[in-house]
Amino acid sequence: xxxxxxxxxxxxxxxxxxxxxxxxxxxxxxxxxxxxxxxxxxxxxxxxxxxxxxxxxxxxxxxxxxxxxxxxxxxxxxxxxxxxxxxxxxxxxxxxxxxxxxxxxxxxxxxxxxxxxxxxxxxxxxxxxxxxxxxxxxxxxxxxxxxxxxxxxxxxxxxxxxxxxxxxxxxxxxxxxxxxxxxxxxxxxxxxxxxxxxxxxxxxxxxxxxxxxxxxxxxxxxxxxxxxxxxxxxxxxxxxxxxxxxxxxxxxxxxxxxxxxxxxxxxxxxxxxxxxxxxxxxxxxxxxxxxxxxxxxxxxxxxxxxxxxxxxxxxxxxxxxxxxxxxxxxxxxxxxxxxxxxxxxxx
Numbered sequence: 548x549x550x551x552x553x554x555x556x557x558x559x560x561x562x563x564x565x566x567x568x569x570x571x572x573x574x575x576x577x578x579x580x581x582x583x584x585x586x587x588x589x590x591x592x593x594x595x596x597x598x599x600x601x602x603x604x605x606x607x608x609x610x611x612x613x614x615x616x617x618x619x620x621x622x623x624x625x626x627x628x629x630x631x632x633x634x635x636x637x638x639x640x641x642x643x644x645x646x647x648x649x650x651x652x653x654x655x656x657x658x659x660x661x662x663x664x665x666x667x668x669x670x671x672x673x674x675x676x677x678x679x680x681x682x683x684x685x686x687x688x689x690x691x692x693x694x695x696x697x698x699x700x701x702x703x704x705x706x707x708x709x710x711x712x713x714x715x716x717x718x719x720x721x722x723x724x725x726x727x728x729x730x731x732x733x734x735x736x737x738x739x740x741x742x743x744x745x746x747x748x749x750x751x752x753x754x755x756x757x758x759x760x761x762x763x764x765x766x767x768x769x770x771x772x773x774x775x776x777x778x779x780x781x782x783x784x785x786x787x788x789x790x791x792x793x794x795x796x797x798x799x800x801x802x803x804x805x806x807x808x809x810x811x812x813x814x815x816x817x818x819x820x821x822x823x824x825x826x827x828x829x830x831x832x833x834x835x836x837x838x839x840x841x842x843x844x845x846x847x848x849x850x851x852x853x854x855x856x857x858x859x860x861x862x863x864x865x866x867x868x869x870x871x872x873x874x875x876x877x878x879x880x881x882x883x884x885x886x887x888x889x890x891x892x893x894x
Contacts, residue, residue: 554622557611561620567703571619586612587623590887592740592759597752615702615757630770632822633800633838635664642839643820645670653824654836657782659802659843665824665834669847672820679819682775682787682812682870685768685890686797686805686842695731699761704754713748713758722747724762731762733808737890769840772819773812773869776845776853778836780804784845784853784860788812788869791879793891798843805842809890810870821847828852830859 558570585591589604598605610623631639633652645651648666655661673679697714701707718725724735745755773788778798785795787810796804822837829835829848837846845853852860868874876884883890 554609554611554620557609557622558620561611568613568619571614571617571621583612583621583623586610586756586760595740595742597742612760613702613753613757614760615705615754616699616761618702631840633841636662636800639838642822643672643818645820645822651822651824652838653834653846654800654843655833657778657832657836659778659798659800659836662800663834667822667824668826669821669823673818678814680773680812680814681770681819682773682810683768683770684777684787684790684797684807685809685811686807695725695729695762700758702757704757713750716748717758717762736762769842771839771844774850776850778832778843778845782832783863784832784849785864786853786862786869789864789867790870792882792889799841800838800843809888811888812870813887821850823848828855828858832860 554570561568586593586598587606587610589598589606593606606623611620612622614621630642632642632645633639634650635652640649645667647668647670649670650664651667652662653665655663697710698707700710700713705713714725716722718727718729722735723732724739726732739759741752741755741759744750744759745752748755748758750758769787771787773786775787776784777787777790777795779785780796780798790807790810792807792809795807797807798804823829823846824834825848827848828851829846830852832845832849835846835849836843838844849860852858853862868878870884870889871886875889879889881892883892
C-alpha cells in the first residue's frame with residue numbers, strides 16, 4: 548500500500564465521492580508498472596487527449612490509477628519495493644528485507660547445475676522514497692501476454708454481464724484484442740489506447756482505462772538499475788541497459804530461457820537495494836549468481852567486478868551501446884526504439 552501523502556489525500560476524496568476501493572498491495576502495482584509509468588508521465592498510449600490538455604500532462608504524483616481486476620488503486624510515483632530474491636528452492640523474500648548473514652539461494656557456477664544456500668555478507672540500499680532511473684525488463688512470448696477471462700474485467704463499475712459482453716467484443720474479429728486461446732494479443736494492444744476502447748465498447752473513459760490497464764498488464768518483468776548484470780547463455784554477464792529485445796534471453800534456475808520482449812527506462816520513486824555474498828568484488832561467478840523473480844542475475848560483488856580493471860569477470864559487452872543512445876537505435880534498427888524504450892516489431 549502506498550504511503551505517499553498525495554495519494555492518501557486523493558484516496559480520501561475518492562472515498563468521500565462514494566468509491567469503495569482502497570490502495571492495492573504493492574505486488575498488484577508491480578504487475579502493471581510499465582503501464583503505470585506511461586500513465587503517470589503521459590507517455591505511450593496516454594500521450595494524447597484527454598491525458599494531455601493544452602500541452603500539459605494532467606496526471607502526475609498522487610494521481611490514482613484504477614486497477615479494475617483487483618478493485619483497488621495504484622498511485623503515480625508511489626510504487627513499492629518488492630523484487631524477490633530466492634532464499635531456497637521453494638522460497639523467496641523481497642530484496643530490501645535481507646540483512647547480513649541471512650541465507651540466499653546461489654548457483655555454484657554458470658552451469659546452474661548446483662544451487663546452495665550462502666549467507667549474505669553485504670546488504671545496502673536507498674530509501675523507499677528515493678527517485679532512481681530504473682529499467683523494466685519484460686520477458687515472455689513476444690506475441691501474446693497472459694491468459695485472460697471475462698471475469699478479469701469485473702469490478703465495482705463493471706458487472707459480470709457487462710464483462711461478458713466486453714470480452715466478446717474484444718475477442719471477436721476484426722478486433723481480436725484477445726485470441727481464441729484467451730491470451731492478450733500484444734500486436735493489437737500496442738496500437739490502441741483507452742480512447743479507442745471507450746469508443747469500441749461505448750463505455751466511460753474511467754471504465755475504458757481500467758479495461759486497457761487490465762489488458763496491458765501481467766507480462767513478466769524485472770525492475771532493475773541499468774548496471775544490473777544478467778547471466779547470458781554463454782556464461783557471460785550483460786547489464787540491463789544493454790539488453791536487446793528479440794535477441795537476448797534470460798535464464799531460469801534450471802537453465803531454461805525466456806526471451807526479452809521489451810526494455811523500458813523511467814524515473815521511479817522506488818528504492819534500489821544491493822546484495823552480495825562477499826564484501827569484496829567477486830573473483831569468479833561461483834556463489835555470486837542469484838535468482839531475482841526467478842531469473843538468474845549477478846550479485847553486487849559480480850557487478851562491481853565487471854567494471855574493475857584486471858578482473859577475472861570480464862564485461863564482454865563493455866563497448867555495446869545502451870538503451871536510449873543513437874548507437875543503440877542504429878545497431879538495432881529491427882526494433883521499435885525511442886529514447887526510453889525498445890521492443891520487437893510485431894507484424
